[in-house]
Amino acid sequence: MPFVVLIGAAGSGKTTIARAIAQRYPDAVQVFHFDRIGVPPVEQMIAEHGSGEGWQRAKTLEWMARLAPLSRSGRPLLLEGQTRLAFLAEGARAAGGAAYLPILLDCDDETRSRRLALERQQPELANEEMMNWARHLRGAARRGGCEILDTSTLALEQCIIEVVARLHGDSPAGTIPP
Numbered sequence: 001m002p003f004v005v006l007i008g009a010a011g012s013g014k015t016t017i018a019r020a021i022a023q024r025y026p027d028a029v030q031v032f033h034f035d036r037i038g039v040p041p042v043e044q045m046i047a048e049h050g051s052g053e054g055w056q057r058a059k060t061l062e063w064m065a066r067l068a069p070l071s072r073s074g075r076p077l078l079l080e081g082q083t084r085l086a087f088l089a090e091g092a093r094a095a096g097g098a099a100y101l102p103i104l105l106d107c108d109d110e111t112r113s114r115r116l117a118l119e120r121q122q123p124e125l126a127n128e129e130m131m132n133w134a135r136h137l138r139g140a141a142r143r144g145g146c147e148i149l150d151t152s153t154l155a156l157e158q159c160i161i162e163v164v165a166r167l168h169g170d171s172p173a174g175t176i177p178p
Helices: 014-024 042-049 052-071 085-094 109-119 128-144 156-167
Strands: 003-007 030-033 077-080 100-106 147-150
Touching: 003 014, 003 052, 003 085, 003 156, 014 030, 014 077, 014 156, 030 052, 042 052, 052 077, 052 085, 052 100, 085 100, 085 128, 100 128, 100 156, 109 128, 128 147, 147 156
Parallel strands: 003 077, 003 100, 030 077, 100 147
Antiparallel strands: none
């Protein structure tokens, strides 16, 4: 069974949903958070990987290599983090064709800004750069046929139900996972 990867820009709900699943299903789902590896300062990313994007690529490949053998256990796995679909695909190939299901968590700009500024108390992230990153991820997901879960108006409970269904191999009504 493929492991599930939640991607999305800041404020989309990735960490909130992943934490809730980890709390509700601690013995049934193994949850990983991309940022737990530590996110170095941009200067260090550039020095070691040429750019922030280079760091993100390298760490995505590391995560995919780490999760590929774990996914063979049959236990549902969930990784959440900000990365590109292309890096996930490259990492899966490098890990011997690891089976994974990416889901883009997305929300409208107003919801993202509110979550970042008010709920997370990180108003500095509610900027045009983050909104552009969200638009980039959305476009890549649409072009790649990746499932998009719009968290703008969904309650946390509904988001959990949707993600847990994918962890158990269920597809959204009328669709086939990419």
